Amino acid sequence: MEGSANERIDFGKMGYGCKHYRRRCKIRAPCCNEVFDCRHCHNESTSILSSPFDRHELVRTDVKQVICSVCDTEQPVVRVCTNCGVNMGEYFCEVCKFYDDDIDKGQFHCDDCGICRVGGRENFFHCKKCGSCYSLGLLDNHLCVENSMRHHCPICYEYLFDSLKDTTVMKCGHTMHRECYLEMMKHDKYCCPICSKSVIDRSRSWKIIEEEIEATIMPEDFRHKVHKKVWILCNDCNDTTEVFLHIVGQKCSHCKSYNTRTIAPPVLPQ
Known part of the structure; x- marks a missing residue:
């Protein structure tokens, strides 16, 4: 040449x-x-x-x-x-x-990740617990989940660690593709697919549920259970509480979330 x-x-x-x-x-x-x-x-x-x-x-x-x-x-x-x-x-x-x-x-090689990434080295830090590089905006501002990026996206199931697509870290610390996250939001799914914690502030939703509970008359088959209590596990704070049963939902007594599910009563020590 x-x-x-x-x-x-x-x-x-x-x-x-x-x-x-x-x-x-x-x-x-x-x-x-x-x-x-x-x-x-x-x-x-x-x-x-x-x-x-x-x-x-x-x-x-x-x-x-x-x-x-x-x-x-x-x-x-x-x-x-x-x-x-x-x-x-x-x-x-x-x-x-x-x-x-x-x-x-803005390609750069991260020795801790062991691979090359994009976006400029000056804009990222490596979280050793999560096992991946994150934007500086998440420095001291995210919940660490061990090796959270070395898993598959819970929506599309593509391996996240070396994916070419943008990722997002949810409030719970779990990670998924940003486009999958936005698609999940479009379908009114506001809980992490992995741990079921709420990924956004849902206080407005809880208020609507409370209004619905106040306006809902319990069906005939449930009338005799109005004062029945059930044990629930809160997906948001992991607290276990005994509350009154209602067909619309049960509120966590600790964090006031309705993101709960009924469970078997705890076994008390003999």
């Missing part, structure tokens, strides 16, 4: 890649020896295979060979093509074997 060293380095920038990344190389998957634009392309390809025995995911750190998209030269994992001299990725991480020409994403 003719031209100065700088011209060769920048040749083809943002002109190659796939829907996931703009980059000037492809990878050879060591698990199946096939060539793909990136690991996500590999994983999507194997996920639609008819045989479940052929489905597998590529481990990013296992990649040993890359193919330059400009000159088609296969070579060990390096930043600059050993043949034509182009920069195969404006951002390059030797640990993750990761290339990306679109540096406006």
